[in-house]
Amino acid sequence: MPEMTIREAISKGLREALTDDRVFIMGEDVGSYGGAYAVTKGFLEEFGPQRIMDTPIAESVMVGAGVGAAMGGMKPIVEIMTINFMLLALDQLVNHAAKMRYMSNGQIEVPVVIRTVTGGQLGATHSQNFEGWFASVPGLKVAVPSTPYDALGLIRSSIKERDPVVIAEHAMLYGAKGEVPDEHYEVPFGQAKIRREGKDITLVAHLRMVNVALKVADQLAEKGKEAEVIDLRSLRPLDVDTVIKSVKKTNRVVVIDENWQTGGFAGELVSSIQETAFDHLDGPVGRVCGLDVPAPYSRKLEASVVPTPERVMETIGQLYGL
Amino acid sequence: MKVSPKLDKSQVQELYRQMQLIRQFEEECSRLYMQGKIRGFLHLYIGEEAVAVGAIPTLKPQDYIVSHYRDHGHALVRGLDPRAVMAELMGKATGTSGGRGGSMHLFDVSKGFWGGYAIVGGQMPIAVGLALSAKLKKEDRVTVCFFGDGAVNEGEFHESLNLAALWKLPIVFFLENNLYGMGSHVDKTHAVGRDLYLAADPYRIPAAQVDGMDLLAVREAAAEAVERVRSGGGPVFLEAMTYRFRGHSMADPSAYREGSEVDLWAKKDPILTFKEKMQEDGLLSEDEIAEIDDEIKEVIEDAVRFGDESPEPDLDSVYEHVYA
Incomplete structure (x- = not known):
């Protein structure tokens, strides 16, 4: 069975997701920079600027535009560089994304995936672990993969979701290696x-x-x-x-x-x-x-x-x- | 869509009917609130009717509308069923959201009405996203995002304008400036001053101000803005100067406004001024007005009856539409 890092597993999952025309990736420095944690390295050349979109450093509109585009029939994957910066987008995530289906009585679905990076060793404002906060909000799904196998399997499941998903990737685990089978598999939500x-x-x-x-x-x-x-x-x-x-x-x-x-x-x-x-x-x-x-x-x-x-x-x- | 400056009689009647529908619907809501049949927050659109009625009919059916918490007017003009809106306000199962949304959260996606949003400025990034989806899918859709003067000070406003301008998204930012963010006058809260359309300038978004009490002026400005956006020129910003005749919500006695100011704006009542002008121009008669008013009275009585007779949502349904 081939071995890869969590970073490689996530990149693999994203590449697979991009075979769907409705999927695009946006976020800060996801394009020419290749992502702060190098997850989307090479994506801009591979998929072009219509699919891999660098945004201004403006987390509310990054997440909100992802929510709106999802409502309009796209399947956006938004990368928020760290979970600390998610706090700037809490209104969009908690007040809006998580509520749309319920408030509209099922008229609206928000199939947006928000990837972000939790934990770390970068001081007080860059090493926090808020994934548990998001887990307290009805209407959000929260994935926390600790192995390459789960990272790929959970991304595959996330892309199929019709509701907003937050994937919290750990800053210190990107280099962790593990076996990932060639055969297709998924890791469902809610299965420890x-x-x-x-x-x-x-x-x-x-x-x-x-x-x-x-x-x-x-x-x-x-x-x-x-x-x-x-x-x-x-x-x-x-x-x-x-x-x-x-x-x-x-x-x-x-x-x-x-x-x-x-x-x-x-x-x-x-x-x-x-x-x-x-x-x-x-x-x-x-x-x-x-x-x-x-x-x-x-x-x-x-x-x-x-x-x-x-x-x-x-x-x-x-x-x-x- | 180019609006002919000359309206025909049926257009005039329809525009009058829509403004009067909103006015009477809101008056009825006020009564129902006092009776306890409508609960929570209730923000009335009375006084601002010319903005929604001027703007929304310039849109195509496939266009997206995003509104704020003072959303009844936009919803009704867009053709949401008054029965379903009233039932929603009463929290009934037959409401636009089955009683899950309420006054501030009306939705009818089938009519391109993508919701009332109750966090000031919160709807703006979402509207930008809807516009983005239209652009990526190469659809002929304009998004119109309504917001109030209070939103102009929110970070989400600036993030949204910047991204929409940067990516040339098909969106009209439609500011309804009623001079007060809840109880605070714009003079006290905006460094840019009362002419808030100037806030679009740093983003190089074409912007204009229009008399929001003048239905025809709004209609013309909106049509021009929508056409410009539809032709692929990127976002346009429009500011309608308007005034709410009531408090911010039913909980607000509006003690912070001078009587003289309220009186001055009352003279600009968009329904009265439109009615007078159209009568002068021979496009609307007393008989026609009476007929429309009667018809609206029936529509509203019917909506209230429908709401009254509708069941409350089933308790077992509380978890419906929650998948995580």
Whole structure:
């Protein structure tokens, strides 16, 4: 099976999407620059300026024009360089894109795909993780691929959607490699993936935190304990069932989220777990999140903010004595 | 479309009918609001009728209209069924959005009416996107985006004008300047001053100002703007100077406006002035006016009856149209 990076998998998915005449890509520096993360490198030459459109740095109209063009029968893919800049387009995404179908009683569909980049190591205003925020909005779908296989599979599903999709790609994962089959496949929304099976504890994560969870599983294995690692793959719709099924088997669970703890997505998961599987738990549902501080610039400080295998191990030890 | 300066009798009657339909519909809405049959925000278009009635009939059926939260007038002129609009305002299942939208969110895509949008300026990027789709698909469609003076200060306004100008999109930016963003006069809120069409200048978008109380002036300016856009010349900006005779919404007693100012604008009432002029020109008679007024009375009574008798949406339907 061929191996590729997440960057290559996303590029492959976008190239496939562009075989549909209704699809076009727009965003800041997606054309001659090739995209800030080089995902659309070479696309302008390949598809031309009618399909690959550089926009001004104006996030509201980037997203809004994508929404409007989708309403008019196109299938726009909008690239917002980082999820931090999405805040400038929240009106278009939350007040409009997510509401159109409902407010119009089904008269209007908004098949727009918004690709953006979450996480990172670039200081307070460029390293945030807002994908969980978007997941709280009815009417939006949120994809969080952590492997090349899922990135391609989720892009394929996104292009087929009739509702707005946000794909949060992680800045630190573009170079991550993995196997991607030649045969066509898709990854549906709302289907978590068990990355590693185990019977002693469930670890739930998405994007970069999946790798943290896998490292924790390795460390637990050295102690003779088997962790089950669940990669959510999409935050909305959310596959709670897979998580609950696992918790009923392991009776222990820790949720890992790169975002801040307060009001974060991890809290939503913790709540769902205890509501549904309370009687199956051997202890409190654990949660390891980014510290509640703006991302610091110093490498040393920054390393203390993002959840690490050590912090997760510590929490597991405290809650479950493993 | 070139508008002949000389209207025939049937055109005059139709234009009068449309303005009067809006006026009486809005008056009825006001009453229904006081009775509690219409809830939430209700922004009346009374006083501004000449803008919608001047502009919208210059469009082709395939053209896109995007409006703001004061959207009843645009919807009615575009031919949305008064029954469905009234039912929507009453939150009924038979409304334009089955009671999911409300006064600020009327939609009828089958008539090219792509919605009322309730975040000031929020409709503008979407309208730009609709225009973009028309251009990419090489369709003969003009998008007309209505917005108020308040929107001119929003970032979305500037982002939208810039992109539309840059990409030469087929869109008319139609500013309805009624001088007040809710309770604040434009003099207090706009550095550019009262002539807000000047805000289009940095983007090199051709712009003009027109008397929004004068139906024929609006009609002529709109027809010219739409024709220019349709011929592929890129966006055009039109500002209609107008005035709302009521408060911003039903919750607003409008205490911030001087009585003398209100009186002055009342003399420019677009319906009265049009009626008088057409009577002078022998294009509209007292009998014809009475006949139209009676007909409208019936249309509105029928719409209210329809709304009253319509069922509320089924509780089980609350999740309909939500897929994520």
